[in-house]
Amino acid sequence: MGRVVLVTGVSRYLGGLYARVLSADPEVDRIIGVDVVPPPHDIGRSDFVRADIRNPVIAKVIGAAGVDTVVHMNVIATPTSAGGRVSMKEINVIGTMQLLAACQKAPSLRRLVVKSTSSVYGASPRDPAMFTEDTGAKVLPRSGWGKDSVEVEGYVRGFSRRRPDVDVVMLRLANFVGPGIRTALTDYFSLPVVPTVMGFDPRIQLVHEDDGIEALRLATTGTATGIVNVAGDGCITVNQAVRMAGRVPAPVPPPLVGIVGQAARRSGLADFSPEQIRFLSYGRGLDTTRMRRVLGFEPRYSTREAFADFVRGRRLTGPLSPDRVEAAEAKALGVVHSVATAVVG
Incomplete structure (x- = not known):
């Protein structure tokens, strides 16, 4: 008998892509896709169930279908996509707690796969060149997705102790890029004028959306357990990435970076969270x-x-047209003006 897999977050881009890829696996008999809203995209042969993982009703969904594998994809990276930071934390942390409570009560469950993130390692000048799965963060994330993911992993470890009969695997995925996915990082490198931290050019490591999804599929159908880092080979620096994308770099003095980030968020240019600013300063x-x-x-x-x-998919290569440069410079001047006003005030 094949697997019965429940996937959370199928209405989001990665969740839908994963459901489609998993649909082609002959070892999987049934896929149940769960989310609070119907998916706007194809989810393959998955059966969609409208349910909120923050609600205990998710236990009934798991029990009624005899689910043996749960894949938790519904950990949100940016507050704008969740309706704000409070809602984001509720979905990420409270939602995970309720899902794990439902999993704990499910006698049919044999495997749990959690999409985590390399952001749990944080970013600081004291970081090692390469983080192994056993290396702790030198400076723990203090806000946003990274902080939520640290809490999520803690709850997952607690679940693993309570249900030693369930195989648990957590994938710490590097930042996603690709032709279809949209994240805070892809929005950042799509800006005509890209603000960088003056005096810093950190190494960053990325994973292609197709590779990340294939790693999740292997984690679902294979026998791996424990924590696993997932990333593409090698690194690039932030300035190399800016040049590859054909963008215009705009170095910002470190004392003003936080203020610029706040101004950029208010103006809708990009979601420059403190967590992302640290990543763009020190890399990982x-x-x-x-x-x-x-x-x-x-x-x-x-x-x-x-x-x-990603650059090809977004058609970012080639010289920027004069009107785009002019518009970008106008927005950048607006941000600088806001920063200057805030500093003087």
Whole structure:
């Protein structure tokens, strides 16, 4: 008998893409896609169930279908997509707690896969060159998605102790890029004028959306357990990425970066959270030995190739037209004016 898999967050881009990919796997008999709103995209042969994982009713969905594998994809990275920071934290943390409570009561459950993030490692000048799964953060994330993910992983570890009969795997995925996905980072590199932190050019490591989804599929149908870093080979620096995207860099003095970030968020230019600013200052590298040895996964795209595919998909290459440069400069001047006003005030 094949697997019965429940997938959370199928109405979001990655959740829908994962459901479509999993639909092609002959080892999976049934896929149940769960979210609070109907998906706007194709989810393959998944059966959609409208349910909120923050509600205990999710236990009835798992029990009635005899679910043996749960894939938790519904951890949100940006507050704008969740309706604000408070709503984002409720979905990420409270939603995970309710989902794990439902999983704990499900006798049919045999496997739990959680999409986590490399943001749990934080970003600081004291970081190692490469984080292994056993390396703790030198400075824990204090806000946003990274902080939520640290809490989520803590609850998952608690669940694993209470249900030792369930195989648990958490994938700490690097920042996603690709032709279809939209994140705070892809929005950042799509800006005509890209603000960078003056005096810093950190290394960043990325994962292509197709590679990330394939890693999740292997985690679902394979035998890997524990925590696994997932990223493309190699790194690129922020300034290299800006040049690859054909953008115009705008170095910002470090004392003004936080104010610029606030102004950019208010003006709708990009979602510059404190967490992202630290990442763009210090970067992050991942050791992917366990990805190959335990998960048995070899990414198709290196970090550079993944970013290049994002650039092609967004059609960012080539010189910017004069009107776009003029509009970008006007917006940048508006941000600078806001910063100057805030500093003087």
